[in-house]
């Protein structure tokens with residue numbers, strides 16, 4: 425399979441389709457008594473996917489007992505109890521509402537000490553590899569073309585590491601932090617290489633504000649200036665877009 429796009433009339437329709445694919449994958453893995461290793465994203469883009477997964481869990485008794493998750497990223501430094509943390513976001517929007525085992529939830533820890541950070545990132549990467557890699561990676565995209573927090577300049581083979589956030593990314597995060605001065609300057613993110621090693625990747629793009637970066641990502645030359653363009657070289661990636669996000673394609 426080559427990279428391709430699917431354009432839906434609305435983000436809701438697209439989200440329901442993606443949630444169904446994830447639910448089917450979880451069920452398939454259950455049939456063979458296997459774990460389902462999911463890479464998960466934060467931001468506004470995946471919220472409806474998580475809502476639908478919660479609905480499927482409640483109304484169709486889909487169990488998450490065999491699901492192991494790895495989140496893409498976390499601000500650094502960041503206390504997990506802070507409402508701006510991705511830890512908080514994931515519990516609020518998904519984990520508190522399904523039967524996933526707490527020990528199966530992996531989110532980069534934004535309060536690791538700076539001395540331990542390098543080793544912590546290597547361990548996060550190794551933990552994914554030891555499980556046989558990600559079965560499915562869900563992505564959003566930032567205005568800079570970042571996936572996770574892999575900002576422009578990220579190497580296509582990069583692993584989980586500590587990065588410095590782009591100014592544009594901090595501007596975009598400013599409202600949630602009540603001002604740019606409160607936005608952390610750094611983050612921990614899975615690498616482009618970590619993401620690309622997933623067996624299946626789905627990137628969600630909603631709304632006209634993503635149209636320009638999605639054109640560069642899908643149709644532009646592959647370059648570290650737009651890290652998401654590296655997905656063009658992945659053989660099982662789908663861009664799930666709504667009408668607005670696809671206006672420049």
Ligand code: GLP
Nearest residue numbers: 466467468469564565566572573
């Ligand atoms: C943050 C996250 C990304 C996400 C991006 C877009 O930068 N680290 O993983 O894709 O925001 O967010 P949104 O989906 O709200 O547009």
